[in-house]
Each structure stands twice: as C-alpha cells, then as structure tokens.
Amino acid sequence: MARYTGPKTKIARKFGEAIFGEDKNFEKRNYPPGQHGNARRRGKKSEYATQLMEKQKAKYTYGILERQFSNLFKKASASQGITGEILVQLCESRLDNVVYRMGVSTSRSGARQLVSHRHITVNGEIVNVPSYNLLEGDVVAVREKSKSIQAIEDSLASNSNVYEWLTWNSDKKEGTFVKVPARLQIPENIKEQLIVELYSK
Missing domain, CATH: 3.10.290.10 (RNA-binding S4 domain)
Incomplete structure (x- = not known):
C-alpha cells in the first residue's frame, strides 16, 4: 500500500477524532464518511474490528506504513518493558x-x-x-x-x-x-493495548 494522499478530513471522520490536528471541515461533519452519512445504521463492532481500527489510527496519526509499523512492533516486543508503551515511544522518537x-x-x-x-x-x-x-x-x-x-x-x-x-x-x-517521553507525556489518544492484542493473535 502506498502512502495515503487523499483528504485528511475523511480519515479523521473515519476514526471520529481530528487525528491530524485542527480541522474545520471535521468539526462541521464529525461523523463517519459514506453516502448515507449519519443516517446509516452501524452495528456493534467486533473485538477484531476495534483492535484493527486502533492500529490504523496509530499508523495514520504518525504517517507510518504497514511494514514499518510491523517492524516497530517487533522491536518493541523484543525490548524490556510494556510493549504497547514502548511502541508509542518508538513512534515519538x-x-x-x-x-x-x-x-x-x-x-x-x-x-x-x-x-x-x-x-x-x-x-x-x-x-x-x-x-x-x-x-x-x-x-x-x-x-x-x-x-x-x-x-x-x-x-x-x-x-x-x-x-x-x-x-x-x-x-x-x-x-x-x-x-524518550513517558507514556503519560504523549498527548496522542491511542489505546496501544488494543494494538498489542491484535498483533498477539
């Protein structure tokens, strides 16, 4: 997959938060993109879907491609400490x-x-x-x-x-x-434990 170069607001709407910073267009339409907009019924997401969404959000936030992100996770797993926290710290570094x-x-x-x-x-x-x-x-x-x-x-x-x-x-x-910043010092809203659970399957 090549790097995403489309509208950033569309990605922000997908995750329900302005992950690329201030966005006036997101504030106007802070619901998921799609033909039927807010009217579309969405069932409860599966555990896998929630975990995958969190990984995608982290990748888009830091602008990292799949292979790079996977390599960062392997590096975090091999390090001593809490894998999820180390993963976010590697992204910040x-x-x-x-x-x-x-x-x-x-x-x-x-x-x-x-x-x-x-x-x-x-x-x-x-x-x-x-x-x-x-x-x-x-x-x-x-x-x-x-x-x-x-x-x-x-x-x-x-x-x-x-x-x-x-x-x-x-x-x-x-x-x-x-x-290297402590996890509490990093302002990004990423639930890294869900990413760890996804890769651990």
Whole structure:
C-alpha cells in the first residue's frame, strides 16, 4: 500500500477524532464518511474490528506504513518493558515526529518532507531519513541554508506547544531530544493495548 494522499478530513471522520490536528471541515461533519452519512445504521463492532481500527489510527496519526509499523512492533516486543508503551515511544522518537513536535512544521507530513528534502540535521549531520530513530541527547536543527524558508518561520511563529522531553532554541533554530517521553507525556489518544492484542493473535 502506498502512502495515503487523499483528504485528511475523511480519515479523521473515519476514526471520529481530528487525528491530524485542527480541522474545520471535521468539526462541521464529525461523523463517519459514506453516502448515507449519519443516517446509516452501524452495528456493534467486533473485538477484531476495534483492535484493527486502533492500529490504523496509530499508523495514520504518525504517517507510518504497514511494514514499518510491523517492524516497530517487533522491536518493541523484543525490548524490556510494556510493549504497547514502548511502541508509542518508538513512534515519538522518529525524526519526522520530533521535527513536528518542535514546531518546525505544522504537520507530520510537512516534517517528513523537510527531512526528505535535506533541510534537517542531527548532531550537525544532514539526515534525510524520516524514520531515523533519535537517541537521548541528539541535537536536531534546521540546516543553515534552510533557516530562511518561509514555511519554517511561519510554523515556528505559530507554535505554542511545549514538551518536557524536548528543548528548543529559537535563535539557533535547533533543539535537543532530551529523553524518550513517558507514556503519560504523549498527548496522542491511542489505546496501544488494543494494538498489542491484535498483533498477539
């Protein structure tokens, strides 16, 4: 499956929440998409359907494809600790996600593009792999030649989010991935236990 490039509102409506951030269209029609809209009767979902929906929501939220997500789960399973929590932490430690969290881009898809187009450095070296896994203490910065890009400046100007596991220096346009966030610090509404149950079948 290739990466989804269709209307984001349609996906948000499917899950019943604005998983891609603020969305005026979602607020107007916050019911599942389809020809009959709200009038369509929907029976109770099976346990499998609920688990699958949660996995799909996590994948769309972080912009990760099936094989990548499956590999992340295997890595989380092999690690010591609670598998579901580690899975979400691995998603949060991706370079594209951290670039988004730092406010360099207004969306994860935008952050992924910035990384792919070589606008981002890690510890002074250009990294163009969005799935690059950051370690504690890694310094993420906007490349010197890219600091004047208007989209980056606009995004940083409108960003008001502060996360305990990240630091950001506006003057240098660089930040530090201080530590892997605890599950309670991650704001995403993902029931990771359902994903673990799905993969455990």
